[in-house]
Amino acid sequence: MASDSLTKLVLFACVLLLTFSENLVAGDSDKVKLNLYYESLCPGCQEFIVDDLSKIFDYDLYTITHLKLVPFGNAKLSDNLTITCQHGEEECKLNALEACAIRTWPDPIFIQGQLNVRISFWQITLDVRKLSMIVKMVIFRERYLILRYATQTISLKPPHEYVPWVTLNGKPLDDNVQSMDDLMAQICKAYKGKTALPKVCNSSALMSKSPKRKVWKLQVLCR
Template sequence: MTPNKLVFFFLACLLMFTFSDDNLVAGDSDKVKLNLYYESLCPGCQEFIVDGLVKVFDSDLHTITDLTLVPFGNAKISDNLTVACQHGEEECKLNAIEACAIKTWPNPLILAYAKQTLSLKPKHKYVPWVTVNGKPLYEKVNDFVAQVCKAYKGKSALPKVCNSSALSKSRESNNVFKLQVSYADEAINY
């Protein structure tokens, strides 16, 4: 990732933290629950945030979306609650910093995100792992805008981005976007 994209990635994360929420599935709100389970140094996660998830804010999709970011990804927790991240110690530090940015003191740390990630049903297979109303998108992740539009059952009008011409443009651009993923069963860097 180029230095400019890396800076944009972190700025995008900070902006998105403002909109993060703890709800996993649709409840009292009419909004679609869009969750991103990721790890900070995963190239595919960075790419998805910069090139994909940013569409929530580049359009009016944010009006029907409750976005939750969960910075844990494919990390593992030992019996003594030590976290080992897939991309090494630096990633663990960055995940913890992002967790702190999402939740303000005194409840900032990564173990809550570990619990949230490790209790997913079905279990995540890779990151970025995106769910809409608690259901994983799997190969439809590149078309997550259409999936959010489809999942919206609220009374307000659909956002402009959900109209068919905007979605077809989005789908056309997604055909060239091949998402990289980091599989959960890949080796962990210690």
């Protein structure tokens, strides 16, 4: 069974997932395509979603970004379409639950208004076991979503080497992207649409090439 702290972290990650959208809305064709390939019980994925990816909303970058979450990661898909997850069956269940959340709440602006994504995940006390009945109903109904995510992950070119795996306009992040500031700067640079750039894109601190830039927080990768 996952520890209490891990359970709370996963659940908060699920709350954050409700603030993001897989579906396109009007005007998204001009947005920068930011895809995250991950798995629910990977510690590095959890840290990235909670501590780093949430800054897309903190700095209004969601206005120029189409964020797509793909919950499959390092899972394996057999010839008979059986899925084996890296961290066991519990991870497969949570991946299915998150796939349901991504599908059910397609409007990030609405959900952003309903949830305070700054809530500390340490205050969440739900137990994953209490979600078992919900998950059982979700798994069958959402199985085709997981298979679609499996196809999207397996079809990556070049293939993903670990998770979290992030692509920007279809290309994996290169070695020059070493912090969330780097990633935000790349998003600002890649945007070619007509919407006004968020204020952070004009920040000299963000766009500078200072050698004192913070080290990328993500240190735990799942391979």
